[in-house]
Amino acid sequence: MGMTDHQVAERYSSVVSGILNELPIASRVAWLGQKHPSMAQDKFLYDSIMSGVNNDLNHTFYDLNNKEFEGSVKWDVHSGWNIDGYDLVLGLRVLYLCDSRKKLISNLKKICSKNDSVIFDFMTGNPMQMENKEVFVKKNNSQTILPFFDELYEGAYEVDPNHDDQVITLQHLNKSGIEIRNILTFRDSIKKRYYTLCEVKGGS
Numbered sequence: 001m002g003m004t005d006h007q008v009a010e011r012y013s014s015v016v017s018g019i020l021n022e023l024p025i026a027s028r029v030a031w032l033g034q035k036h037p038s039m040a041q042d043k044f045l046y047d048s049i050m051s052g053v054n055n056d057l058n059h060t061f062y063d064l065n066n067k068e069f070e071g072s073v074k075w076d077v078h079s080g081w082n083i084d085g086y087d088l089v090l091g092l093r094v095l096y097l098c099d100s101r102k103k104l105i106s107n108l109k110k111i112c113s114k115n116d117s118v119i120f121d122f123m124t125g126n127p128m129q130m131e132n133k134e135v136f137v138k139k140n141n142s143q144t145i146l147p148f149f150d151e152l153y154e155g156a157y158e159v160d161p162n163h164d165d166q167v168i169t170l171q172h173l174n175k176s177g178i179e180i181r182n183i184l185t186f187r188d189s190i191k192k193r194y195y196t197l198c199e200v201k202g203g204s
């Protein structure tokens with residue numbers, strides 16, 4: 001378990017538990033990029049969130065490494081997302097796998113229009129020091145998206161993408177009709193990435 005996992009869990013758990021506790025009993029919740037808990041893998045954050053939940057909810061887990069059975073769906077973040085009819089769609093630490101802003105925006109619009117509420121987190125790349133500036137980059141020519149919500153960060157930063165469909169800003173989202181309601185933004189003290197947990201609204 002990495003140290004950043006602990007920092008993320010410390011920040012996210014009680015907030016997400018609170019959101020789940022507020023839902024009406026028997027609400028349907030889709031967890032994206034979350035293996036079914038019976039696999040007993042990659043569930044540190046999930047367990048930490050659920051330890052604070054005392055609500056009876058109906059959970060479905062979407063993950064590339066899931067088998068198909070009731071409540072467990074095999075899903076690829078790179079596909080067109082067909083996820084609808086949920087009271088809450090919750091995607092934690094999964095969008096970093098996406099490699100196209102355009103595809104992601106189109107998927108976000110689609111699920112916002114088909115589900116009651118949608119919550120995701122967006123994580124920057126690692127910062128590099130370049131001529132006295134901190135610049136967010138994806139190393140080793142990684143093609144995965146580079147969220148850069150600098151209005152929410154403390155200080156001045158730049159971003160240096162590897163391709164022109166990589167950076168995603170609040171302006172990109174707003175221009176496409178998506179509204180972001182910031183729930184919390186924090187910077188981890190180890191890799192120095194910024195994380196933004198937010199409600200995503202809009203779409204057509």
Ligand SMILES: C[S@@+](CC[C@H](N)C(=O)[O-])C[C@H]1O[C@@H](n2cnc3c(N)ncnc32)[C@H](O)[C@@H]1O
Nearest residue numbers: 033034035042045063064065075076077092093
């Ligand atoms: C960093 S873990 C996050 C797990 C959990 N959501 C959390 O925050 O603790 C990333 C998850 O994405 C899944 N995954 C990897 N590639 C994927 C893909 N192409 N589509 C969907 N899920 C994928 C992995 O199996 C893993 O469960």
